[in-house]
Amino acid sequence: MDLSSITPALLLASLMVAATPILLAGIGELVVERAGVLNLGVEGMMITGAIFGFAATIETGSPLVGFAAAAAGGALLSLLFALLTQIALANQVASGLALTLFGLGLSSLLGQDYVGLKPTPTPSFNIPLLSDIPFLGHVLFSHDLMVYFGLGLVAAVWALLKYSRAGLILRAVGENHDAAHALGYKVVRIRILAIMFGGACAGLGGSYISLIRVPQWTEGMTSGAGWIALALVVFASWKPGRVLLGAWLFGGVTVLQLNLQAAGLAIPVEYLSMSPYLITILVLVIMSADKSRAPASLGRIFHASG
Amino acid sequence: MKLTHILASAAMALGLATAAVAQDKTKVGFIYVGPVGDGGWTYEHDQARKAVVEHFGDKVETVYQESVPEGADAERAITQMALQGADLIFTTSFGYMDATINVAKKFPDVKFEHATGYKTAENVSIYSARFYEGRAIQGHIAGKMTDSNIVGYIASFPIPEVIRGINSAYIHARKANPDVEFKIIWAYTWFDPAKEADAAKVLIEQGADVILQHTDSTAPLAAAQNAGDVIGFGQASDMAEYKPSPRVSSIIDNWAPYYIDRVQAVMDGTWETKDTWDGIGPGMVGIGEITEAVPEDVKAEALALKEAIANGEYHPFTGPLNKQDGTPWLAEGEVADDGTLLGMDFYVEGLTGEIPQ
Numbered sequence: 001m002d003l004s005s006i007t008p009a010l011l012l013a014s015l016m017v018a019a020t021p022i023l024l025a026g027i028g029e030l031v032v033e034r035a036g037v038l039n040l041g042v043e044g045m046m047i048t049g050a051i052f053g054f055a056a057t058i059e060t061g062s063p064l065v066g067f068a069a070a071a072a073g074g075a076l077l078s079l080l081f082a083l084l085t086q087i088a089l090a091n092q093v094a095s096g097l098a099l100t101l102f103g104l105g106l107s108s109l110l111g112q113d114y115v116g117l118k119p120t121p122t123p124s125f126n127i128p129l130l131s132d133i134p135f136l137g138h139v140l141f142s143h144d145l146m147v148y149f150g151l152g153l154v155a156a157v158w159a160l161l162k163y164s165r166a167g168l169i170l171r172a173v174g175e176n177h178d179a180a181h182a183l184g185y186k187v188v189r190i191r192i193l194a195i196m197f198g199g200a201c202a203g204l205g206g207s208y209i210s211l212i213r214v215p216q217w218t219e220g221m222t223s224g225a226g227w228i229a230l231a232l233v234v235f236a237s238w239k240p241g242r243v244l245l246g247a248w249l250f251g252g253v254t255v256l257q258l259n260l261q262a263a264g265l266a267i268p269v270e271y272l273s274m275s276p277y278l279i280t281i282l283v284l285v286i287m288s289a290d291k292s293r294a295p296a297s298l299g300r301i302f303h304a305s306g
Numbered sequence: 307m308k309l310t311h312i313l314a315s316a317a318m319a320l321g322l323a324t325a326a327v328a329q330d331k332t333k334v335g336f337i338y339v340g341p342v343g344d345g346g347w348t349y350e351h352d353q354a355r356k357a358v359v360e361h362f363g364d365k366v367e368t369v370y371q372e373s374v375p376e377g378a379d380a381e382r383a384i385t386q387m388a389l390q391g392a393d394l395i396f397t398t399s400f401g402y403m404d405a406t407i408n409v410a411k412k413f414p415d416v417k418f419e420h421a422t423g424y425k426t427a428e429n430v431s432i433y434s435a436r437f438y439e440g441r442a443i444q445g446h447i448a449g450k451m452t453d454s455n456i457v458g459y460i461a462s463f464p465i466p467e468v469i470r471g472i473n474s475a476y477i478h479a480r481k482a483n484p485d486v487e488f489k490i491i492w493a494y495t496w497f498d499p500a501k502e503a504d505a506a507k508v509l510i511e512q513g514a515d516v517i518l519q520h521t522d523s524t525a526p527l528a529a530a531q532n533a534g535d536v537i538g539f540g541q542a543s544d545m546a547e548y549k550p551s552p553r554v555s556s557i558i559d560n561w562a563p564y565y566i567d568r569v570q571a572v573m574d575g576t577w578e579t580k581d582t583w584d585g586i587g588p589g590m591v592g593i594g595e596i597t598e599a600v601p602e603d604v605k606a607e608a609l610a611l612k613e614a615i616a617n618g619e620y621h622p623f624t625g626p627l628n629k630q631d632g633t634p635w636l637a638e639g640e641v642a643d644d645g646t647l648l649g650m651d652f653y654v655e656g657l658t659g660e661i662p663q
Binding site: 005006007010014018021108111112115116117118121209213214215216218219220221222223224225254255258259261262263264268269270273 | 340341342343344345373458464489490491492494495497498499500501503504505507508509511512513523524525528529531532547658659660662663
């Protein structure tokens, strides 16, 4: 065993990268669920975002356009879910699962011409001065733009939900849609917007995998990241800060266990492999021993007549 | 007069019967572990499926299901394919072994072909390729090319096929460069580009400048390319889009001749249980072009090694070889038998770490 071959700065820096896709998808799903909608289609929206972003980057040569296209793609697909569940009042669980299957199929269809191509690299964005700080500079301030965007988004969602009127309305819709409706809020409209936001975030998360983390297009490349993001929201008790913590834990332990394996640590590999799931769930479950609970209207169908 | 009449009608009936058989398409099913666009393992199986279609044209109908998880769900997928009327089903991953055997019991009239496994039955054949022959060549190139003397290896599952590959690559890397060291990561997946990329990055961060992979996507090559001075190899498929570097060579699985042969056997009614394990010689394992990123002399040595393996002069597991704990395995000049290779569950001497159990 040679633990000296693990560089802490590199480890922490890759933690931030490994956490970003599930963080983006998770924070989007959190907003959707706080509005009282359970969208199980995160995986489908992520993979759709991955191919939209990848294709747009290849065609235009600009990763920024790619990320915009990924968000648009994810939002577009989520609109289908919104149509089914908010207008046609279909079952949310079934519609969400269908959305995942549809997204996986659609993405492999769209992606047929993009196998084996290499996207324009996304420049990493070294924050001047700050990135020169020894250790911390490398860990915190020399990433690509999307890492900062993800962190900013978590902060924005947290502030919005906690302090703004819009956040209050969103939560009201999620807690008791009948009461919100009685107060004159457009429940369906608010939920559709929340669903689209969730779709855009999932799309961004997916394109982070296809444009930065891997970077290439392969069918089925998100391989379950969407489901992890979904679980993260639940275990994080629908709190943005905990989603961030959970994503970091999951990403961190994932990277750490690979490092430990490569360094030849004498812990059986099976335990190392399950450790990201185990540790993340354990920490978040212990933290959620307080009074946090799911939004009361989560997954329930709303109709103005009811 | 009467006799000729009978003969004529008999001939006619026979002719009709043959025509009827000819019209009845042979239905061939394929169960894939990844998506057909993975660029690696499943991609090559699907190329072979297409070759079957091209070869037989209208006489054959193929169906496939991709990304079938190994385990209980595989049994459902295979059963469904058998119910749809498939005459021959190829199950193309190690983890489908028990599922294939179970379904085969229920459908005695359907023929099954299981890749890389070791259980046969009345209607189940097994086939695999001697990938370790290709690994020997990769190991040689890896040993010669590494400057840091650290070779990273992304392994999938601790099954004999994967362990054989590690041993073969290590033995030949060590021969080429006595100071070489292998760092092995078990990814516990055949296909997960994000995880494979992470594993490759970690290995590179820990000093590896050659990456070998036994997972199916091209993600490790993309990671090698981003890192710069790192080389890798195409796995299962040529992965030519990463030529000339980081992809300096590749192991290519060529299943097409075997698939065509077996479909033909089903059509002719001559299919019987077989255990096929072919290597470079018969062409089931191909070595992709060694690019100009490899120095001429190393390339020549690698090609000579390939030639020697192909014509049977040299076996990659030739003694003297010890097991990891130092106990003797093969004496000087002794060659490993197929039984030991098929069940290989130990590292050779010099490798560090333990095989997950």
